[in-house]
Amino acid sequence: MFDDIYAARGGGRRGGSRKTGRGSSRMQIFIPRNQDGVNYYDNTNGARIIKSSHFEMDYMLGRKITFFCMAQGIPRPHITWFKDGVELYAHKCFQLHEWAIGNDTLKSKMEIDPTTQKDAGYYECQADNQYAIDRRGFRTDYVIYT
Structure with a gap:
């Protein structure tokens, strides 16, 4: 094959x-x-992302940006967030919310509030379980309104 x-x-x-x-x-x-x-x-039980945010997003400095990722698989996948290839860990401006749906689905929302110029970049959500890994990427850049 x-x-x-x-x-x-x-x-x-x-x-x-x-x-x-x-x-x-x-x-x-x-x-x-x-x-x-x-x-x-x-593998039909492998982790796969079934819904996610749009590929590109512009944000205003000081406002909130939100990314969404929903994954399915058996066992239920784990979702990890990355920025420019580095795993994101908690800090005062970063929040992560997760909801388990049934036995096979996990919904994850990542928020950054307030945003700065340093938040521009390439974000990814990665869903994985023992059978497979799936990723989705999102590009962000800030805009300045005059």
Whole structure:
């Protein structure tokens, strides 16, 4: 069995028809999987994110930003939040709220209030259980209104 993995070279396109000034191409790469890999990655009980925030968000300095992630799996997945690849831990401006729904779903909301310029960046929520890991990413940037 083969799995599709896409690799981007030389810039590429992001969102809609907006092009960068560089040339872009996408090349499809096929990686064969053995039966153990198929059992792990295609497991029906594996953690998967079923709802999440939008990909890009602009925020006003001093206001609250909120990210949402809902994951399903058996056993119920654990959700971890990251900013620029580093796991987020509690501090005075960061709040995390989680709700268990049934035996297989976890809902997580991450808030930063008040926001500063340092809060701009790339955030991810990662859902994992013993069978799989799933991630969603969100990009933020601040705006200044005059």
